Amino acid sequence: MTTNLIHWLLYGGAMGLIVIGIVGVVTLTNIFRIILALVIAEAGANLLLVIAGYRFDAIAPILTGQALSAMPTTQIMVDPVPQAMVLTSIVIGVGVQALALALVLKVYKNYQTLDLREIHHRMLADIDHSSGVISLLSEEQPKGERPLPEPETKNVLNSGGEK
Amino acid sequence: MNNIAFNVALPLLTAFLLPIISSGSKSATRFVGPFVLLAMLWFALAYFNVLQHPVAIALGGFLPPLGISFHLDNLSLLMAALIPLMMLLLWPYNNREGFREESLLLLLAGAASGLALSGDLFNIYVFYELLSVASFGLAAANRTAAAFAATFRYVIISGLGTVLALTGIALIYTQTGTLNLAHIGLLASQLNNPVGLSAFALIVIGIGVKAEIFPVNGWVPEVYSTASPRISALLAGLISKLAVLVIIRLLVVAYQGSQALTLLLVLGMLGIIWGELSAWHSKDLKRMFSFSSIGQLGMVLVAFSIPGDAGMAAGIAMMLHHLVVKPGMFLLTENWNGPIKKLKGAATSSPLAAFLFMLFALSMIGVPPLPGFWAKLLLVTGLVEANAPLYIIALVVLLTATVIEAHYLMSTALKIFSRGKKKHFKKLLQTPFNLTIATIFGAVLLAALFTLTPLGNKLNQIATESSDRSLYIKTTLSLKLPPQVKQQVSKVQ
Amino acid sequence: MTTLDTLLLFSLLTVLVSGLGVRLKMIGWVSAIMFAAQFVALLFMGGLGYGGSAIESSVSLTILNQPLSWRFDSLSWFFALITIGSALASSIFAAGIWAKKFHKHDGKPGLLQFAIALNVFTMLLLLASGDLLSLFVGWELVSWASLLLMVMAGGSSSQWGLRYIVYATAGAMAVLAGIGLIYHLTGSFSYADLANTAATFSSTNIVILSLLFIAGFGVKMGLLPFHLWQAGAYAEAPGPGSAFLGAISSRMGLYAMLVVVIQLIGLARLIAIEIPFSFLSLRDMLMWVAAFTIIFPTFTALRQNDARHLLAWHGIGQGGYMMMGILVLNPLGSAGGLLHVFNYASNQAALFLAISAVVYRTHTADLNRLGGLVTRMPLTFVVLLVGIIGLAGIPPMNGFVSKWLIYRSLIVEGMPLLFVATVIGTLGTILSVYKLIHNTFLGQLRLEHEHIREVPWSMLAPMLVLASVVFMTGFMPGLVLDWVVSAQAALGIPQLAHTLGGVESATGNLDMIWITLVLFGGFGVGALLFYSGNKAKRVHQLDNYAGGHFLTADDRYHYSNNFYAGLMHHIGSWYRGTFKWLESSIISIVSLLSGSTQRLFHSFHPALFLLIAATLSLYFFVG
Amino acid sequence: MRNISALVFASGLAFLLLVITWQFILGGAPMLIGEAILQQAAEELGAANLVTSVVLGYRGIDTLGEIAILFTASTATSLVLSSIAEKTSAKSKPGLRDDGTILASSASLFFPLLMTIGLYIILHGHLTPGGGFQGGVILAAAFFLPLLAVPGRGVNHSGLALVEGFAGASFIVIGIIALFQGKAFLQPLFGHGEMGSLLSAGSLPLLYIAVGLKVGAELSGLLANLAEPSGNGDETLSATESASTEQTSMQAEKTKS
Known part of the structure; x- marks a missing residue:
């Protein structure tokens, strides 16, 4: 029972990290912090992975001392596979984070803000501009002059009379 | 001397060496990539001749499930052949800026091949991540402010997705104690519980970011409208299919229960509705195509959610059709990127492009006898055959979506074909390079039209083969199981 | 090579020749002659008009394990006669002097001939269909071929064409659903299987099938409430094109309905429900x-x-x-x-x-x-x-x-x-x-x-x-x-x-x-x-007077405006804009929905949807 | 609104995940392939560190994918940042800004130390905890430390590219050599040697050296790329600016709540 509880706490901690990370990504607006939140979530996933190979009273899967000569070892070892996987996934995480940071730098350079809302706004405006579409968002912020519809110059009576 | 591992090793090797090559000779940088892709194509095609039944290859000489194995059947080889082919078509031959884009494309090719071939869950995850990072780089390659912002959002949602997928993989590992897909398939009974199914859901949502699955595809319109058309074509055409392939493998091997299928069906349906409705509302071609791509991927998902061979055949057909049509369409957006209203006279300035647009649009709507129709027919008969209320709803959704699709595509087509002012014509002229590639896609579509019967037979063969769970398991695990595993397996059973 | 093959071959040849020679001046007469040839080929099958037995085509295909075949019976022959007849008349009309003037006004007479030829060919394919699948293929081809004829005049016709094609696609999808249902019930697309097993279908299935097919085929016939597209689409085509479309195009819906609903399912079932x-x-x-x-x-x-x-x-x-x-x-x-x-x-x-x-x-x-x-x-x-x-x-x-x-x-x-x-x-x-x-x-x-x-x-x-x-x-x-x-x-x-x-x-x-x-x-x-x-005296129409005034050319004594004003006053409100509300309400619903769906993609935090999707799908499996 | 729904759904997700966890804890996680590997890895590969056998042996292709990801990330980063780099070089390059003699000289002092440790860890990857990744990171730290101490000091990018290119290539080439010998791709070469000694475990140490160099070069390249713009005068200013925007956004959030 205690083993189960400890296990559960461990797993629960990993899951908790994941959820915290996700909540961070969703609720934060500063893009640098969003990256940090992502890092937390990744840490949670990695933790989960490494716990999957955890055994009570087991040693690290490295042969030392007499174990070297007495193969296969009699001592209980933890699962080496998740450890290898975690190694891989940490490095992967580093790569992604570095790229995300580079993007943050460039986004900041271009938009002079770290606020995701503002960035999103400006990005949509940019896309609309480059595709020549009048932005939906521009309705909310009119830019001074707005072209009025052309006045009806035709005499309605004349044209109506013919029809 | 022929080994499919080259399809992964060679592009990666070349990509690693590309910076060094480029410091030596600029022209070599440009030609080494296509050369490697041709070699990859040759390797993949060479296997088609040899392959009579699926084969597994143990990498590093370690037998699965301990080591990682590649699973070679018609479907994975088809993808492995399509990857270099698409890359060759969409290669930046006229890029003089340096080696980075080429390098990323080669990495993408290697990762995609690995993804298509791999039979190990974590290995798939690694290649998926490699694929993601390479596609992030390519998405930002335009270097506009909007492209950076869009890519950043893409990175974040994709990163969260991979966290979920990794969680799913960890859950599967805790349930089965193995990562090899075939081995997981053997132990599938242990996954038919809330934990296993949750793992599936997490993986679907996570990988679904790339597969443009419904709620996690917020990045699609942004990235596709900021990236260059070639990259959009690649992402929408090829990469999304590979992500779908992962889901199918998992589905076939481990999750044949109705609950997993229902999840896919619902997500697919929502994707169709959302994608097509949004596409209807969009006012420029790039976003229209991105949204319609979401809708199409939804259809693919719906197809795969049909149990049995019928669903597999329909799904593969839809997938291949979309793989040809969507890149062709994206290539046409290069100079037609203004609002749709201003496309008047486009047909006069480049009639071939207008013809191609019409061809792609008709095939996408599913007008017989174009290939799109047959794919849709397979889907419709499959849905009717599945004979469950939810599938009938999916049918209604599919057919309604087709009407909406017909409306927005045809209103665009009619704009393109209507007469416009002469002074706009120059602006609407298509660049010959992109037009040539789009023409090739069109030609492929027409070629498919004239070889429907053999294609259909091949499709059925592929579908039966890849929906055969026991065949998949047998193929990988017939490579002599290590005694311990055999023991454990028998114990578990 | 049966006579049906000959007919279809001639028809295909007409399409190819008129398509290749679209810019030639003589193409009008060439295609008129080829339509005449088709007519003659049809007359060679004249036995069908007097109770001859059906003629099979020697061409048949198998695609994705589904056989497609074509054949002609008396009903097909009757419709084909009308099709080719009206095409011939329109083609001759469009071939001569009319083409010159049309060309002068920026029209493309060659394209008109091509469009008519294409329509005829697709209609013949539809009429010749020997199973439900080839029926659907022909049906779709007819729909899209007539779009070409409708929009080729440009201008406002393209709006009508768009309206048409949306209705037609909706109809086609209904038909496709119906065919799918039949496939589910009978296990094949063949007419014979349907005719044999139709009696065993449950009433619910019959109702669904007949509604799907009648709505689907009815769109092309312009049955209420699917009629709004038709008048404009036919009228805005170039003159001879209108004649051809008006004469036969929407009858294809009738043909398909006759085959599926009357011949195969049987009207008796409909009466019984x-x-x-x-x-x-x-x-x-x-x-x-x-x-x-x-x-x-x-x-x-x-x-x-x-x-x-x-x-x-x-x-x-x-x-x-x-x-x-x-x-x-x-x-x-x-x-x-x-x-x-x-x-x-x-x-x-x-x-x-x-x-x-x-x-x-x-x-x-x-x-x-x-x-x-x-x-x-x-x-x-x-x-x-x-x-x-x-x-x-x-x-x-x-x-x-x-x-x-x-x-x-x-x-x-x-x-x-x-x-x-x-x-x-x-x-x-x-x-x-x-x-x-x-x-x-x-x-x-x-x-x-x-x-x-x-x-x-x-x-x-x-x-x-x-x-x-x-x-x-x-x-x-x-x-x-x-x-x-x-x-x-x-x-x-x-x-x-x-x-x-x-x-x-x-x-x-x-x-x-x-x-x-x-x-x-x-x-x-x-x-x-x-x-x-008494011999009447011929005078010029302005050689006249009214109310003590001589008439001039400016006087309008011929009342053509607001015809039937009185009748309109009484009944006008009854039918004005009949069923337009249906169309416009569908459009507004779609545009409302699509606006809100696009909002989702514009929402500034896509990760939220990931969270929601993950939670809901987990709930689906665990809960 | 968004925050509330996020919290609601997140708590739902957390609850569901915990429920799942509780369900599988009771069964206990099986260790199918782990056990098998523990029993036969030493015999098959001859590496004392069994994790290394997994990383480079059983899951060698994962490792290849992983270094490829690092390479991709660094290529993508330099692609993203390249326009900045061009701009910086166009502007007058700021001279080396000395941030203090103590910092600079201790950084140079640490360099050999870190190099040694890093190389040691890499070389003993098949015997003791550690290996190519861990050692590579230390190598990168060795290169990055002087850069932190003396901002604006350039990094020899072409040298790094050379190292990372050749290191990555040699990993694959070792794999391909096995292929040419009629073995499988990435199959370990050479004999096992005496277990526990430095020269054991066949080609695994070679692979780890390649990985270590690759990771080291990759990470230093990445860090240098990210650090380079901040060597610029106006960029340091932007950093403070970003901090202030952070503060304002925080304040804005506070006022909202």
Whole structure:
């Protein structure tokens, strides 16, 4: 029972990290912090992975001392596979984070803000501009002059009379 | 001397060496990539001749499930052949800026091949991540402010997705104690519980970011409208299919229960509705195509959610059709990127492009006898055959979506074909390079039209083969199981 | 190589030749000759018109394990005859001088010929379909081929074309769903399997199937409420194109409905199904749909000020007659419905060509800008007159015969309300065609039309031929009734006993030869009286005075504006914008939904959706 | 609104995940392949560190994918940042800014130390905890430390590219050599040697050296790329600016709540 509880706490901690990370990504607006939140979530996933190979009273899967000569070892070892996987996934995480940071730098350079809302706004405006579409968002912020519809110059009576 | 591992090793090797090559000779940088892709194509095609039944290859000489194995059947080889082919078509031959884009494309090719071939869950995850990072780089390659912002959002949602997928993989590992897909398939009974199914859901949502699955595809319109058309074509055409392939493998091997299928069906349906409705509302071609791509991927998902061979055949057909049509369409957006209203006279300035647009649009709507129709027919008969209320709803959704699709595509087509002012014509002229590639896609579509019967037979063969769970398991695990595993397996059973 | 192969090959060749030579000047005549060749090839299969057995095509395909085959029976032959006939007439009309002028006004006469050829080919494919799959392939091809014809004029026609294609796609999808359901029930797409197992289908399935198919095929026929696209789409095509489309295009829906609903599923099943909480069977409901399809569009036609639109609106209403006749399902009614396909096609082609001839000379089809052309274009006037008499169903033209059959069948079957409805429709037809001929040919000649002449012979010839067909088949309806009866036999429904002059059966007698002779006798007497009296003095129409004032060219003494003002005052609100609310509400729903769906993609934090999706799907599996 | 729904759904997700966890804890996680590997890895590969056998042996292709990801990330980063780099070089390059002699000289002092440790860890990857990744990171730290101490000091990018290119390539080439010997791709070469000694475990140490160099070069390249713009005068200013925007956004959030 205690083993189960400890296990559960461990797993629960990993899951908790994941959820915290996700909540961070969703609720934060500063893009640098969003990256940090992502890092937390990744840490949670990695933790989960490494716990999957955890055994009570087991040693690290490295042969030392007499174990070297007495193969296969009699001592209980933890699962080496998740450890290898975690190694891989940490490095992967580093790569992604570095790229995300580079993007943050460039986004900041271009938009002079770290606020995701503002960035999103400006990005949509940019896309609309480059595709020549009048932005939906521009309705909310009119830019001074707005072209009025052309006045009806035709005499309605004349044209109506013919029809 | 022929080994499919080259399809992964060679592009990666070349990509690693590309910076060094480029410091030596600029022209070599440009030609080494296509050369490697041709070699990859040759390797993949060479296997088609040899392959009579699926084969597994143990990498590093370690037998699965301990080591990682590649699973070679018609479907994975088809993808492995399509990857270099698409890359060759969409290669930046006229890029003089340096080696980075080429390098990323080669990495993408290697990762995609690995993804298509791999039979190990974590290995798939690694290649998926490699694929993601390479596609992030390519998405930002335009270097506009909007492209950076869009890519950043893409990175974040994709990163969260991979966290979920990794969680799913960890859950599967805790349930089965193995990562090899075939081995997981053997132990599938242990996954038919809330934990296993949750793992599936997490993986679907996570990988679904790339597969443009419904709620996690917020990045699609942004990235596709900021990236260059070639990259959009690649992402929408090829990469999304590979992500779908992962889901199918998992589905076939481990999750044949109705609950997993229902999840896919619902997500697919929502994707169709959302994608097509949004596409209807969009006012420029790039976003229209991105949204319609979401809708199409939804259809693919719906197809795969049909149990049995019928669903597999329909799904593969839809997938291949979309793989040809969507890149062709994206290539046409290069100079037609203004609002749709201003496309008047486009047909006069480049009639071939207008013809191609019409061809792609008709095939996408599913007008017989174009290939799109047959794919849709397979889907419709499959849905009717599945004979469950939810599938009938999916049918209604599919057919309604087709009407909406017909409306927005045809209103665009009619704009393109209507007469416009002469002074706009120059602006609407298509660049010959992109037009040539789009023409090739069109030609492929027409070629498919004239070889429907053999294609259909091949499709059925592929579908039966890849929906055969026991065949998949047998193929990988017939490579002599290590005694311990055999023991454990028998114990578990 | 069967005769059917020859026909299809000729048709395909026409498409290819006219497609390749789209820019050549002579292409009009070349394709006209090739249409004639198709016509001859069709005549070689003439045995079908007199009860010959079906001709199989030697071509058959297997795609994705589904066989596709083609064959021709008497019904197909009957429809093919009308198709190629009207195509031939339109093609000849468009080949000569008309093409030159069309070309001068930025049109592409070669493309028109190509479009007609393509339409004919696809229609033949549809008519020749030997299973549900080839039926659907043909159906879709026909839909998309007619889009080409509709939008080639550019301008506002593209809007109508778009509307059309959306309706057509919706219809096609309904058909596809129906075919899918049949596939599920029978396990194949073949006609034989469907016919064999149809009796075992449950009532629910029959209801779903018939609703799907009737809605799907009904879109092309312009059945209410799917009729809004048709008039504009047909009318805005280039003149001869309108004639072709108006004559036959929407009848393809009727053909498909005949094959699937009548021949394969069987009308008896429809009669057996009662609609809950009403006294109607499913068949009765459809008949009422047909009745409203007759009335509403016909009275809408009354309101049109464009001659082409007026005619096109009639096309919808006349389709209702055909449907009505066939649904009666006694020998009289179904013969009437089928006969009306032929009669209406000849009338409509003649009328559209006549209007095109008027447009060719005057450059307008606006009924308020025409008038008095009878002195300038007498032969065109005659064609139009013959055509409208036929359309209105007045003896001695052919339209009377088919309508008489339909009325008679309704009376015989004891459906007085439906009979009244059809008569009301005919009333509307008469009123509106009167408006047509009055506003174009009668009354005051406009000053700007003072110097126009009759159209050249290349255009007159097909018109006159069509007019004579209208008269001859009215005079001797037995000629066509032979084919109709063969078609009835092919459909497997009771056949009509007929003679050369009309019908001779227990349920009704009609001898058109006798009626025509009496009528002309009457005319002869009248003419005798008229010409034996004082010679009339011919004056110019402005050589006149009214209210003590001499008339000038500026005075409009010919009231063509706001025709039937009084009638409109009373009934106008009844049908104005009928069912437009349906279309516009669907559009607003779609645009509302799509706006909100796109909002989702514009929401600034996509990760939220990931969270929600993950939570919900986990809940789905765990909860 | 968004925050509330996020919290609601997140708590739902957390609850569901915990429920799942509780469900599988009771069964106990099986260790199918782990156990098998523990038993036969030493025999098959001859590496004392069994994790290394997994990383480079059983899951060698994962490792290849992983270094490829690092390479991709660095290529993508330099692609993203390249326009900045060009701009910086166009502007007057700021001279080396000395941030203090103590910092600079201790950084140079640490360099050999870190290099040694890093190389040691890499070389003993098949014997003791550690290996190519861990050692590579330390190598990168060795290169990055001087850069932190003396901002604006350039990094020899072409040298790094050379190292990372050749290191990555040699990993694959070792794999391909096995292929040419008629073995499978990435199959370990050479004999096992005496277990526990430095020269054992066949080609695994070679692979780890390649990985270590690759990771080291990759990470230093990445860090240098990210650090380069901040060597610029106006970029340091932007950093403070970003901090201030952070503060304002925080304040804005506070006022909202």
